Amino acid sequence: MENPYLPYPVRIKEIITETEDRNLKTFHFEFIHPEDEEKFVYTPGQFAELSVAGQGEIPIGIASSPTEKGSVMFTVNRVGAVTTYLHNMKPGETMGIRGPLGNWYPWEEMEGKNVVIIGGGFAFTTLRSSIIYMIQPENRSKFKDITVVYGARSPGMLLYREELTQWEQRDDIDMHITVDATEDPDWKYNVGFVPTITEEKITSADNAVALVCGPPIMIKFTQPVLEKLGFPPEKIILSLEMRMKCGIGICGRCNIGDQYVCKEGPVFSLAQLKELPQEY
Amino acid sequence: MDDKIFSKEEWEKALEGLKDSHRIFVPVKEGDYHTFARLSEENRPDFDFQNTRLSPKSLILPQSERMFDYSLDEKSEEAHILKEATKESSPQVIVGLRPCDALAIQLVNINFDNPEYRDPWWVRGIESTTSVGLGCNEPCATCFCSSTGGGPFNEKGLDVLLYDLGDNFFVRSLSPKGESLLEKVQGGKSADGSAKEEAEKLSASALEKITSKVPTDQLRGKNVNALFDAPFWDEVAFSCINCGTCTYLCPTCWCFDIQDEVLGKEGDRLRNWDSCMFPLFTYHGSGHNPREKKVQRVRQRFMHKLKYYVDKYETGVACVGCGRCVQHCPVNIDIREVFELANGL
């Protein structure tokens, strides 16, 4: 019997400090057994449990795209005991990954549509996975316009800055990078909160799906903007965070109503969430 | 297989005869209450009880269970790599569990063994267990099993059912597992028609003795948010002290936590029972807690049993009416009253 709690052993290949406060680091892992990589088949939007022997596990969204072979990537915010320990680990060290877990963004439904991506802060990881996935030459034609609004508190708090710059230069993505505030005179992008920039830059909900990830406050204020633009709740897609342990819908803690966020989620449409108790 | 009759002494002897090939768990008196313990010289079975204080769920889902072990010794090639912990999985027999508790294991099984994921420890626990139930001649005033899809002699989830006829046990096999167990058992004789009649009578009269009844089938059609937002939760939750008594005594509560523990260079990953009554249960690393307040946690426990489980698995409630929470809640929060409130909404 396959043991769904058993992590695949991985080695840390590379660690990149993402933000100026050094609280966000990106980890690239390679599988110790190549056959495990073949088994670890994922779709953008899914997450995995990062497992550190002696410390525990934490559920983290997969930031790499399945089109990027050779390693998997996670961006980890330092908040608790496991993430703090993880932040102090070094390339070459051994740990584990368990997954992929949960559902994913509705890729079939998004084909042939305009895709609006709205992200805030460190909750940009599975959105990065999604962007990379969509701009692959073999995938790009499946989607119409791609528009991205991504904001952080300050320029130094943006994730994946090099890639943001590259995407900014592409003509097949409409990028709107923003920060809450900055004193940098050379800052050439937007200044303003994500909901405001969304209202300014997104002009139509026609044939569009919006993927929204961010802190609760951002989601709270972005939601009415999208609804005003004409996005029906079925086309507003959110990814939720919840305290999780097993990641496979068994241990019982991450439910919203009868849905386990770890198994039936983390991706829900606003329409689905409206049917569920407001307890997340 | 024919029904059999064992004198009670014969039955105890028969269990002794199984001890070498099986781990036998029996109700044992410990202080003022009964609990399941492994049959041994010291642990003698005592079948004169209404129900065990703790349900037998721990025999399938132990309160603390090692999942993996690992070495943190950098010199080891296997350092930091988790290995499944070895666990006793030789055949075990639970003798004398009540039909409500057997049904509970069935209800919990849907969670641990589903089309997407099979929990290996649970599945092996179920596979290695033969359940020999003991019908309830005298249900308690707090028993409401006949309202929750069970009954004092309900057979669901049991491999063998014992009927206590006074000096004798009437023993009925209910499954191939039960047959194979009874084939190994020494003693007893075939039950004649009058014994069968006596057993049937016993079962019917026990059912009549259930005085506590509450409809549990009215919640499926109700809107989840209407129940969630119902006005009575504050009142229900007021006296709750948020301890884990209800969840730990409940035979259908299965939630667990996963923890790593290290001693020197050796470590374990364990799972421990956890409780939705505890604030930490849903506490995010960020400090946010979706069920920060007591009333939210109390509501979660009842909503899970009465509604979420029902909706998720399109089945009955996740309660078998054993009455443990009713008897032992330190502040007398009575799930039957919560059913009534929810039904009345």
Add this chain to the structure above:
Amino acid sequence: MLEYTDKIRGIARKLLEEGTVDVFIGYKKGSVPMMNEPLLINDPGKADLLYWDSHCGLNLCNYITKRTDRIGIVANGCNSRNIVTHIIENQIKREQLYIVGIPCTGMFDHRAVQRAVEGKEISEVREDGTTLTVMGNGFEKTLEKGDYLRSNCALCLHRNPVEQDEMIADKVEEQKGMDPFPEVGEIEKKSDQEKWEFFTELISPCIRCYACRNACPLCYCPTCFVDEAQPQWVGKSIDPTDTMTFHFLRAYHCAGRCTDCGACERVCPVDIPVRQFTSKLNKDAFEFFEWEAGIRSDQRPPLDVYKIDDYNDFIR
């Protein structure tokens, strides 16, 4: 006890009607014998739900912590002492409270009553003055209250409330002349090894449900040390070391604060006599500091004061 119930209902109704208090906290009759449920009402029309007999097991002081409204509350000796402790620990203000004082002759030990009928199911109990008549299928037995008191009640030196706005009846005579810590004396006589074995055995059935902690009005820390995750002080399994750590540390947190209300012991689902831990600390508080918790509202508990003339030099 019925006359107490009537008086409580009358007082609660009046307090709520006249707006003296916003809420009234008492007990209501439980759905199973020998069990009453803490109850909060804010509607004078619900005053008749209130109830009092010798099975009021939970300490109501649990329910006033950090409340901001005006509260009417019934309190016997130990509960009133916890209210005093709450006041000096700034968990509630005296002026928010209207304390309905109850002279108390002790609560029944439901486990002892159960033992008296050999564990048979009790369907009904009737309290009558100093006796309890216990009924069930085919039996009826009358017990003398004095023989079936909870152990803390049998040893209680403060049956009358120490703080109240109104007494519901005349004070009862206080018990005198007994050793309030008989069991501690027995444990103190043991060798270290014997003590270790005694406590190991004592906690062996513990299921870490924390009912003892949560039933205790003293345990109001926003995050208990056993729940702290960063750092995690105690393991969460039922390893005896962790379970022992929990019980000992919890008891020490109560040193000089425990009123021996017995709620911790009343609620334990596996019948652990957890007062064995706190009694020792109560004895020490009494013998070293002449301190009984919750008697005086003008002095803080011995373990949270600093005195320049302390007789221990490590603290000076």
